Structures are given as structure tokens and as C-alpha cells.
Amino acid sequence: MSAAEPPPALAVEGVSHRFGARAALDDVSLSLPQGRFVALLGPNGAGKTTLFSVVTRLYANQHGRVALFGHDLRREPSRALARLGVVFQARTLDTDLTVRQNLLYHAALHGIARRAAEARIAALLARVGLAERRDDRIRTLSGGQSRRIEIARALIHSPDLLLLDEPTVGLDLDARAGIVAVVRALVREEGLSVLWATHIFDEVETTDRVVVLHRGKVVARGLAGALSEPSGSLETSFRRITAEAGGEGGARRVA
Structure with missing residues (x-):
């Protein structure tokens, strides 16, 4: 990162988290540029909610580092969390x-x-x-x-960063589309940074940055349009990538 380049809205570096013998997150790293909509794509049980719990300090990260706008979550928790808003999957109103x-x-x-x-x-x-x-x-x-x-x-x-964990789960098609439209307008018009966790492929646009999380590991990252190749379908590519992930040591990167 150059001196003039702003820090990412969210930087997750080598984060791991275990529940007993089970690894919920395994060396997870991702970066969310300021003012961008990034989709965290993965099925139920992939580790999306655990990652959100680490970023929001509901869980203390056992290994690795988390920073929000350059503020380390362990060393400067108040300054980091002051810039964060969260919509959890569970309804809490x-x-x-x-x-x-x-x-x-x-x-x-x-x-x-x-x-x-x-x-x-x-x-x-x-x-x-x-x-x-x-x-x-x-x-x-x-x-x-x-x-x-x-x-x-x-x-x-x-806040400057909004995390949304499966925000459209249980909603009908029109309601889902309305929620997506509201959040994308916030990114476009107000420069909000958004990490949108989902398993619903049609909520992701071809120009979105995508991080694919599978069994607690990042198995691919890149622009959704590039990840969709050669099939032209993000869902088809996702199924292929996650099927292949068991035998690969690192995340697939796509421009």
C-alpha cells in the first residue's frame, strides 16, 4: 500500500478460530477496499457468521489480525468498532x-x-x-x-463499514431485491463500505468483488464476472471451486 493509498475498510489477516477440535476458521485473509460492495459467498456452515463474530469482537480472534480502517481491533477496539455497523442474521428488534x-x-x-x-x-x-x-x-x-x-x-x-450476515434469508423475491437495492444505493451514493455475506448467487453482480468461504477456508477470490468463467454461471463455478477445494492448498485468485 502506497503512502497515499487509504487503508482498507476491513483487513483480515491469517485469522483462525476453533470450537474445541473443530476449526471454524482456518487462516482466513481478506481485504475490503473503502467504498466497495464485497460479497462473502459460502453455504451455511462455511464460517461466515463466525468471521462476523470475530470482526465484531463477539469472539476474540485466537490467531491472526483484524483491522478496520487501519485500526487494529485488539489494540484500538473503540476506534475500530466506532466505524462499524452490523446487521446480524438473527432478528433483534x-x-x-x-x-x-x-x-x-x-x-x-x-x-x-x-x-x-x-x-x-x-x-x-x-x-x-x-x-x-x-x-x-x-x-x-x-x-x-x-x-x-x-x-x-x-x-x-x-459508520463507514456495514457488515450484513445473510440479510435476506427468509424473505420473498421482491423483499430481497428491495434490501439489496437499499444497500447498493448506500455504497453508490454515500461511499459506504459493505461486506455482504450470502449463499444466494443472484444477489451478486458481475462487477462485485467476491470472497468464497468454504469449510472455514478462503478457496477463491476475485471479481464475480471472472470467477463465473468459463461457464458464465457464478453458481456453477462456485460448485466446481468448492468441490476442488478439498485437494488444494490455497485460495484461487481471479483478476
């Missing part, structure tokens, strides 16, 4: 509270003053297309609408 109450509570956890929080909430609800639902209880929202509120909540403190 309080369904008995209104949209506004959920967001105000989260803003208070970040030490945001009430007036500033109200203004931020209004802007975020407009961004995710749910300004008219601010006083509705979460239980009255659809699954897709709840996910949009979780995205708004993750952005309440104006």
Missing part, C-alpha cells in the same frame, strides 16, 4: 416497541443526543423508504420492512 422507539434506544446506546437522534432517524427512515412507519410497532411490519429498520439501526451512528 423489540417487536413491542415502535420503529422510532427501537431506533431511539439504539441511538442512546451510542451516546447520541435526543435532538440529533431524531434528525438522524428521520433521514434514515426516508433512506430505507419507511418514513411513514415511524410510529408503528415492529410486529406490524413485514419481514422485509423489519430488515430495512435493522439496516437503519446499524447506520444510526454513521
